[in-house]
Amino acid sequence: MPIEWHKVTEGAPAAAGAFSHQGGRPFATLRLWPHRSLPLAGFVGVMAFTGLMFLVPLAPMIGTPVFWGLLPFICLAMAALYLFFLRNYRDGELTEELTVWSDHIALIRHNPRTPNQTWEANPYWITLSLHADRGPVRNYLTLAGGGREVELGAFLSPEEREAVFDDLDRLLKRLPY
Template identity: 30%
Template sequence: MPMQQATTTTPLFVADLTPNRRMSTAGIWLAAGLALLLFAAPGLLLLAPGTMPVMIVLALAAGGVVTGLYLGLRQGKRRERITVWAEQVEWEVTDRRGARTLRRFDPATARLMLTRDAYERTTAIQMRDGDELCELGAFMSPEDKSSFAKALGTALRRARS
């Protein structure tokens, strides 16, 4: 029977950040226009003597739908994972292609820096450790950044104590 090593420590904080995959207003208008074009294309049969213009319009609309879906789902693999341990902070970034990058920070020397706008909304969360400055969760909304920064700051204070 194989032996398994049990982990005796648990992280103080773990967060998996993923981009919002909701369609933007421009994307909704584009999808509605393409759908309207798809539904109206068979009506062109009544206006055109041949079927070739209808087939071209259908092919263009179908190509637009496929392109829109591809562009909308392209960010599906992008994510960030922040883990705060008592002795280190790990920040693992997975880009759109699936390539992973891991950075480690010392909680005693790492500083959490927040950038705020005129309305006191958090616009950027940055982690500074020496000369290295990394932006965390750049794809998040200001409300999400604010609550994430509060939780991460609490975890960093617990790691320092």
């Protein structure tokens, strides 16, 4: 699952309040990232297999003018496939990092091609919601607070969003205020 929790077992700092965030060690950190359905070794395999399959109809044409007519199109198709895979891998670098202190919560979305997006609030005042059927996807997970509502784990499956909701709900209920 593309979900990673780092929880501190020592407990949260004693000082809490709306404006008392002093930094320090977070109570928990959640890191989310999209699935990688094709690892790098698989990418190399797909490119090699595609190149070999292009050679099957091209091999009998070697030494003829047809070979030179087909070669640019085959090279163009291989280059396009390579560039699209690179774009997919670059888009997969997206991550979301949710850090929870007893008096502060921060969400940072690290985008591959645009600046990072951040959201911060006091965990006492946030609302964690899992919209089973309402929203653009099933089990739409949102955090509301600090004057905004943000989506969490847009790239996760509905079951993974539900698991994140359960874990985060338990964590927020255990925070000392």
